[in-house]
Amino acid sequence: MDRSESKFIEEIIGEIRRLIPKLLHVGENIVGMDENLKKVKFLIDTQSNEVSMVGIYGIGGIGKTTIAKVIYNDMLDQFKRHSFLENVREKSKDDRGVLQLQEKLLCDILMEKNLKLSNIDEGIKMIIKSKHHLEKVLIVLDDVDCPKQLKFFAPNSEWFHPGSIIIVTTRNKRCLDVHESYSSYEAKGLAHKQAKELFCWNAFQQHHPEENYVDLSNRILDYAKGLPLALVVLGSFLFQRDVDEWESTLHKLKTNPLEDIQKVLQISYDGLDDKCKKLFLDIACFFKDQEEKFVTRILEGCKLHPKIGLRVLEERCLISIFGGTIRMHDLLQEMGSAIVRQNYPEQPGKWSRLWEYEDIESVFTKNMGTNNIEGIFLNWTKAKPIQLATEAFRKMNQLRLLKVEYNMKRKISVGDSLFGGHGISIVIPRSSGILEWIGYQSTGSDEVIIELPPNWCENNDLLGFALCCVYVSLDDKFNYQYEDPSAHESQNESAHTSENEPNNGSGCESENEELLEFYCNLSIRENNQSADVEHFSFIPCCVIDGVSDIA
Structure with a gap:
């Protein structure tokens, strides 16, 4: 046998090996996949002459790729032409990456070796054109990150021959929602x-x-x-x-998730814009398992646009909303905490958010507050009280959210102020310091006196103030009626008694619950003059907008 014959035989063997379906490696000890596989296969109609397009979505590490690989292997013998495109998100960061993926897809389904494309549009035309002279195909697009990526490879069923099956895995449900041809399935964690x-x-x-x-x-x-x-x-x-x-x-x-887990989970977070990143961290540190309406009202005061932001987080599988409650996987919550700590793991005063009692105590007792701090959540229901020293607040110029939970029996001291009640949260407008607007409150009173800084009327962020986000949170079983001799007088003077003003109940109706009377003196001081005393009523578990127009 001469050299040319030997080379020819080697080429034939290589071609045969290329044409034999190659199973994908899915690892050993695949456990608990049966339920997910069963539900995904239910969405794939192998008996009809239609194109089946199915998207599998879920958080990182939930097993989306494994599900897709197992289904791909199971169905491989039914298709002569097939392609599995891995890591679409990472490889589609630029046009060259998209082009290479299109070339691989076309090489696989056209069964050619070295097909080259000049541009993305040419690739799209060739994929569509292949429908007319090919039989059905099996294609998996793994880890798609945005709707635009599907547009390059498989946006709808019209691109493919009848009987074809297209499977997509993604962390972003939005990719599937905007392409109507896809049925979607959320991958579930293991029992x-x-x-x-x-x-x-x-x-x-x-x-x-x-x-x-x-x-x-x-x-x-x-x-x-x-x-x-x-x-x-x-x-x-x-x-x-x-x-x-x-x-x-x-x-x-x-406090320290394993890096291999953290890296996978953080991919979805890294793809968010800055507002959504802040929203995610606020929920992870402060608002997990809280009512959606409650959280929305508070974070609207922080100008984080939560109505669209929460939807984006849900599409990215970073949160879920069931029964009006915001839920988050514990490992995603830990990832959020780790992100807050990562640059200064031993210096809580430099974190953007504080939520652990020990860290808050350290910051205030050692006067370690900094300009980095945006929010503080202090739960005093079980811990011993600490003095929130006014000096520590002076350095927190970016502080926008102060949330305190405590028992009715305890008075909370913030600087020279004492807060009585079950819980109070304050959304802070951007200003040069908390001391400019939290003023003196007399002991034993349920009044909170808020002083605006001298230049409040010149600062657009302060106009109207943020008293809509001052609230009292109560347990469902707790009812409290505060009686004050001046209540009726205050109510009569309040702008909220106007027939043209909205009802204080803010749409929250409860026939059996008593109102908690909460008095807030809004003190606007100019030339040593003060004005306007406002009176607010709160229904338990509701946030009431208690702001009148003061501009």
């Missing part, structure tokens, strides 16, 4: 039994924990909350480590 099995295969190389590790394993399962990525990463990390090392890891995870 406890499946999560335990997956974790144990990685931590112990068996389907159950070793005797001395049962409780520790349950704590890890509680931490991971069914997220496959966390179960695999933690299981592999803890493999063949002793009990003390497990305990140390669990303690460390409270």
